[in-house]
Amino acid sequence: MDNALTKLGSAWISKKAKAEISHITDDLSSLSNTVEEKAKLFINKLKGKSQKVLPDLLREYNLPPGLFPRNITCYEFDVLRGKLVVYLSSPCEVCFKDSSIVRYANRIKGTLSKGKLTVIDGMKTKVLVWVKVTSVAVESYKSDKVWFTTTAGVKKSRPKNAYEMPREAILVQEF
Template identity: 90%
Template sequence: MDKALTKLGSTWISKKAKAEISHITDDLSSLSNTVEEKAKLFINKLKGKTQKALPDLLREYNIPPGLFPRNITCYEFDASKGKLIVYLSSPCEVCFKDSSIVRYANRVKGTLSKGKLSVTDGMKTKVLVWVKVTSVAVESYKSDKVWFTTTGVKKSRPKDAYEMPRDAIKVEEF
């Protein structure tokens, strides 16, 4: 009986230890990414390169400025290729004014062009179940709709729901 209890106890402790080590590893990875990105921003500032706020960049490309949460860590934008990478401290989700929910990974990648963020990776939305967002588009400056394209489905949502960046809620997994 003692052997069985000892074995059961050691198995339980082992599982708990593995879970805690996994959490610590994730936290260290997130910290490392944050430090790396902050270092890049610092170096760019030393070089005299200043970066506009992400909402201003999105507005310039006719994308609603509140598409990404307020609490992003930083972002990179290569204007020559249109490559946009947005960094967040952890996976998170935002509930917008129209009750739509968008979930973000630690890093969201996409190609930014006038009125469209395409080839996205790291973004999901809830349509009965969580589905990957492949692009976000606004047809024209006068349009009052934002089109979210998911795997095979195109869904319109009111543009004004994405006008202001909102705070995100941390989630355990993307």
């Protein structure tokens, strides 16, 4: 009996230790990514390359400037390939003026072109249940709608003015 309890206790402690190590590893990875991105920004500033703020970049590509939360840590944009990567310190969600909710991972990737952010990874929206957003589009410069397309094949229009200002995000435990 003592032997069985010892094995059970060891298994439980081992499981808890693995979970803690996993959390520590995730935290270190997130910190490492943030430090790396901040270092890139710092080096680019030293070289004289200043980067636009993300809302201005989105506005330039005819997307609402408040599509991402206010508390991004940094972003990368490869103009030639149109690759956009936005970094956040942790997963979070934002409730917009139209009561829509968007959830963001630590890192959101997508391809940015005029009026579209496609091949998105790291963004979800609530349509009865949480579904991944695959693209966000504005049909024309004068359009008052933003179209969210999800992996479930749902294409949902939302008022563009609900996304005009970056909003403060609420931290969530997981994406």
